[in-house]
Amino acid sequence: MNEKNEPILRAENISISFGGLKALDNVSLTINPGEIFAIIGPNGAGKTTMLNVLNGFYKQDEGSIFFEGKKRPKNLKPNVIAAQGIARTFQNLALFTGMSALGNIMVGRTMKMHSNIFSQALYWGFSRKEEIEHRKAVERIIDFLQIENIRRTPASMLPYGLRKRVELARALAAEPKLLLLDEPMAGMNLEEKEDIARFVLDANEELGYTIALIEHDMGVVMDICDRIVVLDFGKKIAEGTPDEIKANPEVVKAYLGTAES
Amino acid sequence: MAFFFEVLITGLMVGIMYSLVALGFALIFKASDVFNMAQGAMSLFAALALYGFLEQYLHLPLWLALLCTVAAMIIWAYAIVFIVLKPLVNRPPLMLFMATFGVAYLMEGIGQSIYGTQAKGLNLGIPDEMYEVAGIFISSFDLFFAGVAALLVLALVWFFQKTRNGRALRAVSDDHEAALSVGIPLLKAWTLTWIIAGVVATVAGVAWGTRLGVQFSLSFIALKSLPVLIIGGIDSIPGVILAGLIVGACETLGEVFIGPYVGGGIQTFLPYLLALLVLYFKPYGLFGKEIVERV
Numbered sequence: 001m002n003e004k005n006e007p008i009l010r011a012e013n014i015s016i017s018f019g020g021l022k023a024l025d026n027v028s029l030t031i032n033p034g035e036i037f038a039i040i041g042p043n044g045a046g047k048t049t050m051l052n053v054l055n056g057f058y059k060q061d062e063g064s065i066f067f068e069g070k071k072r073p074k075n076l077k078p079n080v081i082a083a084q085g086i087a088r089t090f091q092n093l094a095l096f097t098g099m100s101a102l103g104n105i106m107v108g109r110t111m112k113m114h115s116n117i118f119s120q121a122l123y124w125g126f127s128r129k130e131e132i133e134h135r136k137a138v139e140r141i142i143d144f145l146q147i148e149n150i151r152r153t154p155a156s157m158l159p160y161g162l163r164k165r166v167e168l169a170r171a172l173a174a175e176p177k178l179l180l181l182d183e184p185m186a187g188m189n190l191e192e193k194e195d196i197a198r199f200v201l202d203a204n205e206e207l208g209y210t211i212a213l214i215e216h217d218m219g220v221v222m223d224i225c226d227r228i229v230v231l232d233f234g235k236k237i238a239e240g241t242p243d244e245i246k247a248n249p250e251v252v253k254a255y256l257g258t259a260e261s
Numbered sequence: 262m263a264f265f266f267e268v269l270i271t272g273l274m275v276g277i278m279y280s281l282v283a284l285g286f287a288l289i290f291k292a293s294d295v296f297n298m299a300q301g302a303m304s305l306f307a308a309l310a311l312y313g314f315l316e317q318y319l320h321l322p323l324w325l326a327l328l329c330t331v332a333a334m335i336i337w338a339y340a341i342v343f344i345v346l347k348p349l350v351n352r353p354p355l356m357l358f359m360a361t362f363g364v365a366y367l368m369e370g371i372g373q374s375i376y377g378t379q380a381k382g383l384n385l386g387i388p389d390e391m392y393e394v395a396g397i398f399i400s401s402f403d404l405f406f407a408g409v410a411a412l413l414v415l416a417l418v419w420f421f422q423k424t425r426n427g428r429a430l431r432a433v434s435d436d437h438e439a440a441l442s443v444g445i446p447l448l449k450a451w452t453l454t455w456i457i458a459g460v461v462a463t464v465a466g467v468a469w470g471t472r473l474g475v476q477f478s479l480s481f482i483a484l485k486s487l488p489v490l491i492i493g494g495i496d497s498i499p500g501v502i503l504a505g506l507i508v509g510a511c512e513t514l515g516e517v518f519i520g521p522y523v524g525g526g527i528q529t530f531l532p533y534l535l536a537l538l539v540l541y542f543k544p545y546g547l548f549g550k551e552i553v554e555r556v
Contacts (some may be wrong), residue, residue: 054444082444094439096432109434110425111444131425174443 005057006069008033008178008210009086014053014063018251023049023184024060025234031178036204037212038221040245041231042254046092050231052181055088056081067175083111085177089167089184091214094227097156101166104155105138107119108170138173144207145169145199161192168196172203179203185220193217197224222246230254263396268517269510274403276509277410278472281465283486283493283501284414285458290495291434292454295346295357297505301483303459304370304466306368307334308475309376311467312383317376323385334459335497337368351470369480380476387471406468413464421498430454488536489507494546504547508532521535 007030016024024046039047052058054065056078065072067084087108096104112134129185142148145165150158155166164184171179184200185193199218203209215221221228222242230238230245232254238245245251282300289297310333313319314326321329345360389402420428433440433450441447469479486505493504516528539546 016441056442057438071483077446078441079444079446082442088442090439090442094436094442096435096439098431098435099428103428107428107440107445108443110429171441 007031007066007069009054009212010066011050011131012064012066014050014055014065015061016049016058016060022234024053024231025033026063027185027229027231027234027236028063029236029239031210031212032227033210034204034208035210035226036200036224037041037210038225038228039212039214039231040216040218040221040228044233045231046234047231049234051088051182051212051214055086059082063248076110077137084176085174086173086180087174087176087178088180089182091173091186092168093160095155095163095167095170097154098214100152100154101162101169102138102142102151104166105141105169105173107139108136108173109134111174137175140199141169141172144172144202161188161195163198164192164196168199172207172209177210178192179209179211181211181215183214183216185215185217193220200224265514265518266364266397267399268413268514270397270399272402272510272513274407274509275383275513276506277407278465278469278482278505279486279489279509280469280502281410281413281461282482282504283489284417284498285461285465285492286483286486287493287495287498287501288461289454290434291498292430293346293357293433293451294354295361296354296495297458298358298361298483299341300374300458300486301480302365303334303337303462304482305446305467305475305477305479306337306372306466307459307463308383308466308470308479309372309381310334312470313376314382316365318522327467330463331460334463335456338452339460342404342448342455346451347448355506365480365483367479369477373477378477381469381470382521383475385467385471399416399555406472409464409468410429413461417461417498420457426453433483440541485532488532490546491536492539492546497546500546500548508535511535520543 009031011027011029014024014027015022025052027046029039029050039050041047049058053060056076059074064074067086072081079083082143096107124254142151145168147162147165147169150162155163158166168181168184171181185196188196200211200213201224204211213225224244225242228238228240228242228245228249229236230248237250238248238255240248266272268396282304285296285300285303289295289300307330311326311330313328314321315323319326341364345364346357349357349360352365384459387402387405389400391398391400392404421431429445429461430450432443433445433447437447440450464483468481469482475479489504489508492507493500493502495501512528512531515531520527
């Protein structure tokens with residue numbers, strides 16, 4: 001871990017609007033290395049927008065992002081940001097449906113592999129050795145997420161819960177410095193949720209990944225996260241440890257509404 | 262019976278050519294959702310360029326001329342992706358489709374101004390002898406190109422299934438956003454796809470060119486590959502290859518065996534009739550992915 005405890009990612013005063021709608025309004029957040037960080041908030045609060053800004057799908061109108069202490073150029077492409085070490089999963093699943101589970105995870109490894117098409121043609125042996133090494137790494141991830149028995153199954157044939165798990169595996173395969181998870185437990189039953197929560201915890205504790213996630217299930221968030229930011233209508237209304245968030249009247253108001261209104 | 266098989270083989274040979282052109286379409290469609298109207302023009306340009314390098318302007322040896330032709334197609338791929346497609350990213354598919362129309366005319370125009378409009382005979386020195394196998398005559402020329410096409414398809418299969426770049430291209434064709442999120446550069450992937458389509462176009466163009474002469478009607482093969490795409494399903498590469506063979510075989514067999522009863526000339530419309538039938542019963546083609554929209 002980082003000695004100086006410098007944040008791995010810092011977003012400062014991020015604002016973005018779509019047409020007249022201000023999706024994010026002056027939101028700042030800091031993600032420290034080694035922590036599980038959560039962004040929560042009611043529907044339409046701007047959580048996924050924030051994630052999309054962090055991984056470069058959206059460009060903020062105002063504000064800046066610092067990754068590993070360095071200010072990130074605003075127009076950096078998402079694939080470059082991915083190559084720098086930010087991996088993500090999607091709320092509505094974005095697996096490569098034409099490939100097997102294993103194929104998906106191997107693609108997630110793309111950024112770790114260095115031989116290109118020409119070296120593949122010229123240095124057959126080197127490419128092969130590299131491929132085998134990456135296969136081993138991928139197998140470790142498959143073991144870790146307990147999806148050994150579905151590695152050859154086409155992604156399109158997998159049930160929802162397992163697709164989510166393959167997507168997580170694909171993100172882990174990149175060995176990212178920061179892992180962004182967009183509602184990793186959405187639409188799951190209790191047992192599946194507990195599985196994913198355990199994988200997230202293990203990825204954090206055993207493998208040392210820094211994780212930022214969006215989740216609706218308050219119980220899970222309060223259980224596994226170190227720090228939480230609460231968004232409501234694009235504004236940050238609270239930040240703190242789970243206990244602080246639970247006790248915050250603003251948060252309660254955002255979630256339950258007030259008696260007067 | 263021997264006559265039937267000879268006609269069938271001729272048809273299959275024609276079918277291979279259709280398959281090759283349709284393969285170029287399918288590759289680009291899968292990777293970027295663009296229906297590339299310039300595929301036929303690309304074949305034409307490749308054949309013209311080879312003729313230019315080989316006979317018209319430079320008298321290069323065959324291998325060097327082929328290499329230069331592929332290089333020319335690579336330059337085209339970069340130009341198309343970075344000048345034409347890049348500014349149109351995220352626009353409706355119809356706009357991209359129209360843009361490729363423009364590219365097709367541009368390619369033909371440039372081809373005409375460099376190489377002239379008259380038809381040219383392209384002679385690669387491939388022997389054209391007839392062999393007799395079990396009472397059936399087969400041309401060595403046809404066999405040669407069947408072999409080349411088969412090698413090309415095998416190489417493509419290997420590339421897409423086994424290599425990192427091939428996997429990346431398949432990923433892009435499945436889901437653009439997810440591909441970006443794992444670090445695959447979209448423009449590079451597209452360029453690579455157009456380069457591959459250019460190589461496929463070169464093989465198709467050279468094969469057609471040596472058989473029929475290099476002429477501007479070559480770019481109309483593109484129209485013949487439309488029924489091939491419909492029958493095979495535009496997003497299925499094996500489907501397209503098989504459909505090309507089916508179309509080639511059917512139109513040749515139809516012309517020879519049914520044609521005389523209806524006055525001939527059915528070769529030109531038979532593939533479309535076949536495509537209509539397929540559309541009626543299997544709207545996504547014989548091998549295409551059925552698109553189920555969830556509500």
